[in-house]
Amino acid sequence: MHLKSNQGDPVLADPMNNSRLGLYDALLPYSSGAVLSPGLFLTVTWKKPSAHSEVLSTSWLDAMQSSSPTHRKLTFDSGIDISSNDVAVAYGNWMLKYPSALTSFDHIINNAKGKRIALFLDYDGTLSPIVDNPDHAFMSDAMRAAVKNVAKDIPTAIISGRSRVKVHEFVGLRELYYAGSHGMDIMGPARPADNHTDAIISGKEGEEGNLFQPASEFLPMINQVFTSLVEITKDIKGAKVENNKFCVSVHYRNVDEKSWPTIAQYVHDILKQYPRLRLTHGRKVQNLGFSCGIYVLLSFELMVKAHGDDQVLEVRPVLKWDKGKAVEFLLESLGLGDCDDVVPIYVGDDRTDEDAFKLLREGGRGFGILVSSAPKESSAFYSLRDPSEVMEFLKLLGDDHNKWR
Numbered sequence: 001m002h003l004k005s006n007q008g009d010p011v012l013a014d015p016m017n018n019s020r021l022g023l024y025d026a027l028l029p030y031s032s033g034a035v036l037s038p039g040l041f042l043t044v045t046w047k048k049p050s051a052h053s054e055v056l057s058t059s060w061l062d063a064m065q066s067s068s069p070t071h072r073k074l075t076f077d078s079g080i081d082i083s084s085n086d087v088a089v090a091y092g093n094w095m096l097k098y099p100s101a102l103t104s105f106d107h108i109i110n111n112a113k114g115k116r117i118a119l120f121l122d123y124d125g126t127l128s129p130i131v132d133n134p135d136h137a138f139m140s141d142a143m144r145a146a147v148k149n150v151a152k153d154i155p156t157a158i159i160s161g162r163s164r165v166k167v168h169e170f171v172g173l174r175e176l177y178y179a180g181s182h183g184m185d186i187m188g189p190a191r192p193a194d195n196h197t198d199a200i201i202s203g204k205e206g207e208e209g210n211l212f213q214p215a216s217e218f219l220p221m222i223n224q225v226f227t228s229l230v231e232i233t234k235d236i237k238g239a240k241v242e243n244n245k246f247c248v249s250v251h252y253r254n255v256d257e258k259s260w261p262t263i264a265q266y267v268h269d270i271l272k273q274y275p276r277l278r279l280t281h282g283r284k285v286q287n288l289g290f291s292c293g294i295y296v297l298l299s300f301e302l303m304v305k306a307h308g309d310d311q312v313l314e315v316r317p318v319l320k321w322d323k324g325k326a327v328e329f330l331l332e333s334l335g336l337g338d339c340d341d342v343v344p345i346y347v348g349d350d351r352t353d354e355d356a357f358k359l360l361r362e363g364g365r366g367f368g369i370l371v372s373s374a375p376k377e378s379s380a381f382y383s384l385r386d387p388s389e390v391m392e393f394l395k396l397l398g399d400d401h402n403k404w405r
């Protein structure tokens with residue numbers, strides 16, 4: 001099988017293994033040594049180092065405070081503030097642009113008639129509700145059953161910012177594909193008839209499959225940064241640093257707002273030493289961000305805004321690899337890459353999911369569904385309010401499968 005992405009990214013080769021839907025086609029084994037072209041790395045530009053005071057500037061603090069529950073107002077990109085009484089109206093108007101995937105279900109199904117669906121699901125905020133403790137973001141048994149049911153007939157992958165092993169533990173279904181670290185760690189299920197010669201044990205007992213890890217060379221660096229961040233934030237009450245294997249999350253959700261500037265300063269100071277790492281940021285700040293270890297003030301402000309809902313700062317390699325690339329990769333490896341009769345559906349709630357929404361929108365195939373209870377600009381086509389609506393959608397999809405097939 002040849003896997004080729006659009007932008008001169010890795011060209012990967014693996015023997016074709018046919019199955020009913022191409023579901024078990026092998027992903028590139030990690031051990032076979034995927035080679036990354038230079039095009040896979042993001043170009044960084046030199047910028048003057050920002051001073052300590054810049055990170056602590058008033059406008060930067062304003063940006064953080066706008067994400068805090070105590071100060072939150074609904075603010076559109078235009079900068080117009082809307083009082084909480086107008087939220088329902090604003091949401092209704094927003095849904096004219098992003099209709100509910102539940103009320104549009106018949107329309108969705110009619111478009112998929114006679115075609116094959118491939119399903120991609122984000123985890124946090126999509127399959128599990130957002131909770132204060134990231135270690136307690138469990139999905140319900142009912143949600144698990146809905147995912148299991150849908151995956152019986154539809155190739156289904158989980159694509160998360162978490163480590164692959166962790167998200168697999170949370171979901172607990174062997175029949176899915178898992179992509180962790182925002183797609184930088186992908187594993188397909190081992191085939192039942194596999195002789196396991198090219199299978200890799202992923203670290204979790206009993207879990208086997210074929211791995212693709214385009215950022216493997218960054219592992220030592222990520223581990224160093226994780227250790228440094230744990231050490232430097234250990235006295236900040238409520239701060240939590242999470243090792244997501246190829247990226248690191250610094251959570252400030254449970255930190256007193258007075259200490260947010262300190263956290264940001266610490267992250268900033270550590271990243272100065274790692275020009276090959278960057279903070280994940282939203283669409284608006286693409287190409288503005290990390291420059292040889294230094295954030296310019298503007299990008300830092302916008303980055304914090306972009307992560308307002310999640311209250312997390314994410315450190316990751318300077319690599320052109322994201323959830324969109326992971327979808328592309330998985331479609332190819334499923335044998336569904338260049339098929340006109342395939343409808344990929346991606347359901348997700350955060351900024352990092354936008355890369356996947358964009359891929360589908362720009363490719364004119366399938367569509368994204370944004371999970372959000374507040375109006376947000378998105379490249380998705382449809383919306384769902386929260387994980388409970390996601391579950392309803394999955395139930396419809398699983399139950400109606402025979403009708404539209």
Ligand SMILES: O=P(O)(O)OC[C@H]1O[C@H](O[C@H]2O[C@H](CO)[C@@H](O)[C@H](O)[C@H]2O)[C@H](O)[C@@H](O)[C@@H]1O
Pocket residue numbers: 122123124125129130131132133134135137159160161162242244249251253310311312314350352
């Ligand atoms: O791509 P995802 O599956 O959506 O993962 C993104 C991040 O999700 C987790 O953090 C978020 O959810 C936590 C649990 O509800 C919440 O406490 C936190 O504030 C959110 O940011 C996860 O902990 C991160 O590592 C992921 O990157």
